[in-house]
Amino acid sequence: MKKWVKSSFLLVLACFSVILLAACSDKEELQDVKVGEVTRSIFYAPQYVAITQGFFEEEGLNVELSTIAGGDKTMTALLSDGIDIALVGSETSIYVSAQGANDPIKNFAQLTQTDGTFLVSREKIDNFTWDMLKGSTFLGQRKGGMPQMAGEFVLKKHGINPQEDLELIQNIDFANISTAFASGTGDYVQLFEPTASIFEKEGIGHIIASFGEESGHVPYTVFMAKDSYIKENDEVIEKFTRAIHKAQDFVYEKSAEEVAEAIAPFFEDTDIELIATVVERYRSQESYAKDPILDEEEWNNLQDIMDEAGELPKRMDYDELVNTSFAEKVSK
Structure with a gap:
């Protein structure tokens, strides 16, 4: 009887070892x-x-x-x-x-x-039109990066010269753009999610337009x-x-x-x-x-x-x- 129990235990142990080795083998194959x-x-x-x-x-x-x-x-x-x-x-x-x-x-x-960015305004605007940006301070993205280029493309599409029709700020590091806006810099800002939605939820800003929808595929x-x-x-x-x-x-x-x-x-x-x-x-x-x-x-x-x-x-x-x-x- 003891020999049978010992044999059964060894059989279970062997099966477990095979399963474990197979699992390890699968992982090693990744x-x-x-x-x-x-x-x-x-x-x-x-x-x-x-x-x-x-x-x-x-x-x-x-x-x-x-x-x-x-x-x-x-x-x-x-x-x-x-x-x-x-x-x-x-x-x-x-x-x-x-x-x-x-x-x-x-x-x-x-x-x-x-593009994955959204236009966020400091004040709530019910009937936004792009020409409202003229004369404003616009907190954009880093020069040469795709968000900034898409942003400028959209502004020009709506007849706005980014260098002449507004005050364009683009010398702030990507990681600090949202902080700068929250601290009071700019009338408008170009933001990625989830920051844009967080700002809207906290009343810091309001999402009024999508650069992705405006710039195309x-x-x-x-x-x-x-x-x-x-x-x-x-x-x-x-x-x-x-x-x-x-x-x-x-x-x-x-x-x-x-x-x-x-x-x-x-x-x-x-x-x-x-x-x-x-x-x-x-x-x-x-x-x-x-x-x-x-x-x-x-x-x-x-x-x-x-x-x-x-x-x-x-x-x-x-x-x-x-x-x-x-x-x-x-x-x-």
Whole structure:
């Protein structure tokens, strides 16, 4: 009897060891991919969905996400192999290529397709028109960055010369813009979410217009990598892009509340209801791309906006810096 008990125990132990080894083996098979995002934002909801819902793991990938403040720092990390993939504005790939990079940066999967900022006024305005900005003090974004270029593009679209028709402030660091407005600087400010909604909730300001709706579709934030990395890791890029596409479907198919719950771990200090509000606002204006394909019309629109702002070093051919082969494959 004792021998039978001992044998049974050994059998159970052996089975447990096999299961444990299999689990460890599965984990070891996941390929590490280092991703650097330019900032932490609800604007990037599909990326966080792909992580929390296990879409990357389903593709055999273990994504190590880090936040690297600033497009220049993010690109430096990519160029120096500190990260494998960068999530940043497409304009950065143009800046780098214009400097004569030996290993071109290729945009391979689009995450957002509109500007993500909103016009916030200090006073409540019921019937806003853009010409109300004339003669005001406007707290804009950093010069040369996509938010500022999109902002100026929209102002010019409405017949406002940013350098002559208003007092344009753009020498404040991105992280301090909201604080400056809350402290009394400016009549209007260009803000990302959730800050815009937080200010509205606290009575600091009022959302009166969307720069995303006004500027049209552009490859605002895109996953990109060095051409050499893409060629050497084509299967990884395809799997990564497929996981992102699954997350894009999730964001549009689920309720705003479900999306908010999915990404909440990345925004522990933000109220879940506020996250849902922001998700719905971005989703309603289709800021989240519905597929990862960066099309040529969007690319040209981006360069038109940069050119209008006087920040386009030179025009770049779509095929030179964009690789849609993976996005097209997973979108079929």
